[in-house]
Amino acid sequence: MKILVPVTEVATVEDEFEIEGTAIAEQYLGADLNEWDDYAIEEAVQLQEAGVADEVVTVTIGPEECEQTIRQALAKGADRAVRLWDDALEDIDLLGVDAKAELLSAVVDDEDPDLVLTGVQAGDDAFGATGVSLAATVGYEWAAVVNHLEHDFEDGVASVRRELEGGVEELTDIELPAVLTIQTGINEPRYASLRGIRQAQRKPLDVLELADLGVDESAIGSAITLTEMYEPESESDATIWEGGAEETAGKLADLLREKGVAQ
């Protein structure tokens, strides 16, 4: 079985930041492996360790700078990586779900995986839709928000649990090939070992442009335009206690006693 894991490098933001136009000023931004994708990689690597998967391939849409994040995925056990980028993508400030699905679908066509595992959402744009959109585009079956996956795949079926709202889980059987979007908590993502980090440097990382994928530039022209970005207005009318920890803890203790706590 071959597993493809779409992995995103997300922008992280410091507690204090400034906005310039429709973007957060660069000096307040960091970059990290998307938290949800980390769980997807772990699930794929565990399937490989269990002898179920023969190969784990990651695919990332992003410029050369994100290769460090891709190497993180390789260091955790993925076998090789594909990175998609093109000059045509440089100026798009918000790549739409349909465009991402279009790009990734070309890689699915090339790689022909049995299973695609990816995070439920990306921590920055938070669309939460790429996995299912990809499945529909390539004609795979799918399941969104999976928090448990049985590793036996009897008769080409993935038995999953989907985490619904309010502490209810849905048990569903999904025919392969399929795309599963992975929720945090499904496993415990590993830290990359030093040996893994060293090995990751030598693993293949292919870079593909639109022409290599046979994708026309018009397919990635996003229908969505980001027009404004601002900090949400604080609705806080909280009483803020000032002072040192002793003093503020004392005020909170007074309040709690007033409320009858611990009496």
Added chain:
Amino acid sequence: MTDILAVAEHRRGDLRDVSYELVTAGRQLADETGGELHLAVISGTVEDFAEKLNREGVDAIHTVTDGEEFNHDIYTQTVTQLADALDPQYVLIPNSVNGLDYAPAVGANLERPLITDTIALTTEGQTLTATREMYGGKVETTTELEGPAVVTIRSAEWPKAEGTSDATIESFEPEIDEGAIRSTVTGFEEVGSGDVDISDAEVLVSVGRGIDEEENLEIIHELADALDATVSSSRPIVDNGWLPKNRQVGQSGKVVTPDVYIAIGISGAVQHVAGMKGSDTIVAINTDPNAPIMDIADYAITDDLFDVVPALTEAFQ
């Protein structure tokens, strides 16, 4: 093409609140586009659901009897065919776990752009302006798109529609391709039962990502002991396996309404807030004065929890 098609959501025999919120959002867009608001209700006891959904502002309800519970293959095929038949400008779907399990497929089938998790919408002519959050709620954005689209709405952002209407209720019979149904729901399971029911607690000491390490939870347990309170948490603590699932407060955990909720090192993501905003008194201890938890806190200490929590425990010993 000015109408709105909104797809109701139900689970285990009950319509979910977001279905009524969709009616409000849909009516607003229908007024702005000058079209009608059509609802779809799919699978289960649809006649009963249609009666309940017949609220003010609804023009038509399409009932589809295929399926018992939510199955994304049936929903995808049905909504795609309904949209083909009605040609609505916007298809509105809840931004729920199930909504996210079929809305993107509907968007792909219809070759329409998809915009998810919207918290406000307005339309003028062919332009839809959607407000969304990014970076875990640190910023809000407005995005514009032209022409028809599939849109998911976040729950609890629009009021629930009230009143009654005399909408036409019609059965819609999609041509379901059985061969394309490749998923089967085999059951449901309640999770999170266990030794303690946090929804019964009067005082909750709730801990989040700010605690950093599992061994640091000790100071939280000590505080809870001193206050005779129960320990609960936000999602990352449970994901890390530091506390069992039955302690998780939030959308996918438990909804709690204690007299006092002390949120320690919890930033207040919308999914968490959904589970605890009904608490009588909310106290936040967090280093970030701009954390979303501050918006719903009644009292706040913006300081290091590792200084404040032991001091508070000491005050009660």
